[in-house]
Amino acid sequence: MRKFVRYSFKLKNINFIVAFALILVVKTAEFYPAKLTPLFVRLIQSLSYGIAHTAYHVDLQVSDRDLDKLKAIEGDRVVLMPNHPSLDDGIVLFLLSTRLGQLFNYLVAQDNFNGWQGEFLQRIGSYSIKRGVGDRASIAYTLNLLRQNATKLVIFAEGGCSYQNDTVMPFRSGAVQMPLQVLHKLAKETSEVPNFFLVPISLKYRYRGSMDKAIADSLQQLETRLGIIPTTEAFYPRLRAIGERVVTNLEKEYEIAPPKTHPLLLNQRIENIKTRLLTNCEEKLGITSASHLPMRERVYKIQALLDTDDEPSPVSETLYKATVRLLNFDAIYDGYVAAAPTPERFLDTLIRLEREVFSIDRPQPKGYRHAFLKIGAPVNLKDYLHPYKQNRTETIETITRQMQQAVQENLQAIAPQ
DSSP states (O other): OOOOOOOSSOOOSOOHHHHHHSOOOOOOOSOOOOOOOHHHHHHHHHHHHHHHHHHHOEEEEOOHHHHHHHHTTTTSEEEEEEOOOSTTHHHHHHHHHHHHTOOOEEEEEGGGOOHHHHHHHHHTTEEEEOTTSOOHHHHHHHHHHHHSTTOEEEOOTTSSOOOOSSOOOOOOTHHHHHHHHHHHHHHHHSSSOOOEEEEEEEEEEEESSOOHHHHHHHHHHHHHHHTOOOSOSOHHHHHHHHHHHHHHHHHHHTTOOOOSSSOOOHHHHHHHHHHHHHHHHHHHHTOOOOTTSOHHHHHHHHHHHHTTOSSOOHHHHHHHHHHHHHHHTSSOOTTHHHHSOOHHHHHHHHHHHHHHHSOOSSOOOOSOEEEEEEEOOOEEGGGGHHHHHHOHHHHHHHHHHHHHHHHHHHHHHSOOO
16 A cells, blocks of 8 residues: 555653553554553553643643533543644644543544554554545444444544634535444334534643744744845744745746736635646546535545555656645635734734645644643434434434534634733
8 A cells, every 4th residue: 555644642751661562563554443552541641741731831721610511421421522723733632532531433534644653543442544535444434333332433524724723614525424333223223312412622832831932933944935025023924925926936837827817816826726636636536526515625635546556657646746735725725824923823814834845744833832621512313313204314404504503613612812
């Protein structure tokens, strides 16, 4: 199987004692089941605050009132549905399990299950999902897992990292469809309909202390690499100039000529680049364009096809680079920083630009962060079982929108410091 460097819920700088305890094996399986080892998880939980603070520069902030919402349904089946703003979100959800003293399972992209890292993820309750294809093994495993009493499963319903601290991408329906499917079957097998909860979780990061130096350093490094001589010390004009240069460079690389008579707005230029990259990838691979699907879904399908190439060619490497760019800039838009010029929004955008300009998968943390979690009101799917029997598609779509809206509203309720 073709292997690329990827990211999402990656672990680094693991304590030597923990690393020594792992079984270091390289796997080539198509599906990686969870190997949840309670004693091992408890050991990692005991170390998790120190690891998160030291290696990831993050600590968890969640109120006792919100924790009580989860404790109240501890004995029931629960699917936790957080937004996915950064590559460190898996760490934050593990910290949540530590605070609760509970064991979670996690649905994690298959490309993270390599070597000791994959073994580690399995031991703490993670299992794989191959994005871009109908991963029957993962779906079957999920359905079986959700049948078990008191299951706690974390699903990032956006389907990937948004790289944006204040906005939520559209939720995928699978995180709702599979629990409803299981509940429907359980209801047929028993005389009572059990509780089955979906819990919207809003996750937002706040940097501790002034981030002016980090922003200034990032701007300077990008300007130096791109050959930009700043004409002001103000952060936003410099950020916008860098963004313009990156867009211009991409237009040149992919031979996209902007109209001379009626210059396009930056957002239009960004969309043109994404459309060109996506269309080019699909044409090269002979994929019928599915314009009705979100861009992210189409990109995952492209990556899944590229994964079947045992010996990558220069063409497939170029196509893969394009997919990385598409995911990196999926949710970006001109005006994100201007609307609320917080340190978090500045650094959201700068980190994306660093990933593009310096070809870095995972830039180092810019500073210490509080990870604020706001737990929404649990939604009991038993209340939706009758509508589900009447119209499955409509019920799934309704609940999916409801969960996304709850996450977005609670995200906005986490006020800036």
